[in-house]
Amino acid sequence: MTEPAYVAVDWGTSSFRLWLVDRAGEVLAERRSDEGMLAAARAGFPAVLQAHLSAVEAPAHLPVLVCGMAGAKTGWVEAGYVDTPAPLAAVLKQAARVPGERDIRILPGIAQREESAPDVMRGEETQLLGALGLEAGSEALVCMPGTHSKWVRVKNGIVERFSTFMTGELFSAVSRETILSLAIAGAEEAEDVASFKAAVKSAYAAPAFAANLLFTARSRQLLFGGTPAVARETLSGTLIGAELAAGLSGTVPKAGVTLIASGRLAALYRYAFDAVSITVQPIDADEAVRRGLSMAAAAIWTK
């Protein structure tokens, strides 16, 4: 087995992932847990990290590179922001050093300091780095779905503009805390792709009506019957369709939208883009963040 060269950590709001990586970028060991920023703020960031480092038998001198919410004001050590227009190369250069013996650094986020469209990201900049590289020549429109979906315009390796949509969090709040909780009770996700696509199309065509289309998940059941699965797809499709209407409202590059996502979200958004006839270039989000961390680690420690 080759020697480990560094440890890469993606430390989000609610999840923690760690990779032990060799000089060639190969993963030697991996850890995943739900000790995200919120849990780690209680348990203590150093203790959480050290437990995982011990579990993969990381040597004491091995450097650690972190991206994500651990760098937020409410995280471990505040890592600041690179402001838009933000060269992805600048992200590599502004990592914050965590005080202590081990060389631990946290990558900064990106901030859009516009009065009319303030926005922030933390973690997605590293995914962008891994997905597009430092010198992505042409213009890319990137969709990164999630709790807080990001839509990003990148040109020549520079993040020009981005917008955050609370789509995932809205889905969670609406499905649990409104009358729609009754309509969708018992439904599993992705049971009815046709209903999902129909809801995406409706909301994409009339996004102003999103709060009305959501209610039809309930009224359709009252008047015409219909399963909880259909209601759930209506809810999910409506929120994603409205997001697409906004995200796709500007110029869409010829190659389509770069979709950085993993697992069920990747599948769901591919259905959604298909429903509105937009081509996507899919990139796995897990791979992207690991590759981004590798690029950053190489830049920081192999100068």
Add this chain to the structure above:
Amino acid sequence: MTEPAYVAVDWGTSSFRLWLVDRAGEVLAERRSDEGMLAAARAGFPAVLQAHLSAVEAPAHLPVLVCGMAGAKTGWVEAGYVDTPAPLAAVLKQAARVPGERDIRILPGIAQREESAPDVMRGEETQLLGALGLEAGSEALVCMPGTHSKWVRVKNGIVERFSTFMTGELFSAVSRETILSLAIAGAEEAEDVASFKAAVKSAYAAPAFAANLLFTARSRQLLFGGTPAVARETLSGTLIGAELAAGLSGTVPKAGVTLIASGRLAALYRYAFDAVSITVQPIDADEAVRRGLSMAAAAIWTK
């Protein structure tokens, strides 16, 4: 004091209101409580009603007319629906009789049985009756804000179309169950009318971006500071602005929009309509429902 002629009850999902009324339509006594459909389904509808009837010393023979969610399938006695296009006069004729000695009737709701735009109302039809009368000559566009806001087109006393928006319930769910709960913590309502109007305008101009504009309540605070009050107004104004964009997307009558609302909601929506330069004809919702119940009682019991 004149003799009571009937009892009028507005029995909603979460509130109960009762009026003891004389032949001339004058209110002799009033009761308000939070024993709405949800609470009454547990305590028993007859017991809740009888307690309030006893409190106002209603004679045993006095008839009772009810509107609202008590007539839902999950309510007391299902009162069915009048289907669109629904003459308001038909609502008077289809009251459901509650079995028992006292003459108790529940007014039906209105259903829009369209596959592409299914919708239902219960209680608002009685407000419409009271606000517009049976023979409202010209065309009215009516906004009835609330947990589930209704936008209704009425022409010559006929409810032609309507749409429900989950605005109030979205506000409640988003303010409690998302990251915005942090941004607005401690804020009271209607503290900052200018911020509210600005948010209404933004969402009205770009309703597809509602889920993004919501997030700016958080990111603006992170990047530029700003009070919880401003964040709360952004949340509220964004949801209402998107509702207005949809509700006002068709023809708006010359006289403007008929706004049926009471109290803080009436004030809030007047600010919102003002922000997008739309004239409103305000009608008090409490008065409207009482007047509607009186008209129905007169039609049912003084034939």
